[in-house]
Amino acid sequence: MFMRFAFLATALTLGLAGPAVADTAVLDKLKANRLAITLDKGALTGPGAAPLLQASRQAQYVLLGEDHGVAEIARFSSAYFNALAPAGFTTLVTESGPVVASALEGMLRRADAVTAIARFDAAYPDAIAFYTMRQEAEMLAGFALAAGPRFEHWGIDQEFIGTARYLIAQMLAQPVNPAARAKLEALRQLDAVASHKAAASGNPLEYLMLSASDEELVSLRPLLAGPNEQTALGLLDALLASRAIYQKSASKVPGDRGLSNAMRLALLKQTLASRLGVQEQKLLVKVGANHAYKGINPLNNRDVGNFLAERAEGQGRSSLHLIVLAAKGTQLRFAGAGKPHQPAPIELDSPASKLLASAGATDGSWSLFDLRSLRPGLRKLAAGDSDVFNLINGYDFALIIPEGSASAQLAAP
Incomplete structure (x- = not known):
């Protein structure tokens, strides 16, 4: 697999x-x-x-x-x-x-x-x-x-390569602030486009977990600072940790x-x-x-x-x-x-x-x-x-x- x-x-x-x-x-x-x-x-x-x-x-x-x-x-x-x-x-x-x-x-x-x-x-x-x-x-x-x-x-x-859609949905189900919610909604739209590309090409690297830019994902993190937003932050960190492993795995750099x-x-x-x-x-x-x-x-x-x-x-x-x-x-x-x-x-x-x-x-x-x-x-x-x-x-x-x-x-x- x-x-x-x-x-x-x-x-x-x-x-x-x-x-x-x-x-x-x-x-x-x-x-x-x-x-x-x-x-x-x-x-x-x-x-x-x-x-x-x-x-x-x-x-x-x-x-x-x-x-x-x-x-x-x-x-x-x-x-x-x-x-x-x-x-x-x-x-x-x-x-x-x-x-x-x-x-x-x-x-x-x-x-x-x-x-x-x-x-x-x-x-x-x-x-x-x-x-x-x-x-x-x-x-x-x-x-x-x-x-x-x-x-x-x-x-x-x-988390497996196509899980970004589910993680974003779970984050949106949490009590996050308006700025974080707007960012998550934008990511959900990006995920829809990325998933369509991945399904069309068969290339799992097209999934949002790997195709999103660092800024698109990492910029969400400081928006999840409130005490009621820790669950959403944990979900984001799961996405980022999984992404980092897959990025190194797909890299052509020797040793990665x-x-x-x-x-x-x-x-x-x-x-x-x-x-x-x-x-x-x-x-x-x-x-x-x-x-x-x-x-x-x-x-x-x-x-x-x-x-x-x-x-x-x-x-x-x-x-x-x-x-x-x-x-x-x-x-x-x-x-x-x-x-x-x-x-x-x-x-x-x-x-x-x-x-x-x-x-x-x-x-x-x-x-x-x-x-x-x-x-x-x-x-x-x-x-x-x-x-x-x-x-x-x-x-x-x-x-x-x-x-x-x-x-x-x-x-x-």
Whole structure:
């Protein structure tokens, strides 16, 4: 999906033997501890279900790292999360912006949640990342029902590229002074023009979040100084922070994309930290696979997964990290501003993920691997393959689905 940017496949070097040595040894170990897991009428069954659920229920934080846009992964997530709700997991953390996540939380408390999400998407195109896919929206709605009255949805990411329209509407709904209101009305008109251009060209850089001048946005800030205008100011700051990340990400200046990634990681962690208390509730975290690693991930970063793993350990608790991938098939991907998403081939982009896929069952069943059992003697086992080394240290379990199918996009109601 646009602006979640392709993985930059970097890795550490352990300075041991070549990765080919690791492949055979690790592959044999993986196959030896492979367990089948089945999704049957919305419930997880098979030999792998019990150990995965037992380990997950004992954790304070459960992180699911995924490849986005695969229907089977969304259905697995739904069954997995619903099974954990009775164990106290009633808060879901996603790669959504906090403002839009709050709007989604309200929709998810309604009986027509999926329809409400589709209606919101039609009114505010490209304001919601990922959850305008039908299976993902159904997963959210099902989990909200399973979690019951204690359900919470936390978004910890930047607001998505088309969110300016919704943020402006929310600011206009606040008690702002006449000068600020006039400025916001002018921005709303600019947004209408920008959104039309973005939809016509398919270029998300045309959206107001990126096409507006600095003066048009920053000049609003000093107008929101009153005590009753702090909510509107917070919404503006969310827009500006998201804009800054996207600007660096789209820049052609050397080093800016790396800076964008660092800015985004800081935002993810800071936003999450602002929601956590001393005795916080258990959390389910559903993010892209690179984000959920303990330790160093393939981008050579310490991401949200490591942040929560360290926090849990410091509190005498634990985190559980599960990676879920489809070995082949198709996934739904962003295809341009205001355009229908399009299916695209699944391409596993790291040696470790390809190794997991090759260890999967050949009879079409789903394969669960307990990676913790491979950690004793891992340095020798990995034989210098840093990608394999980091994956086995970074994830506790891995689930391989032999073939995935692209999620379906929600249709406008």
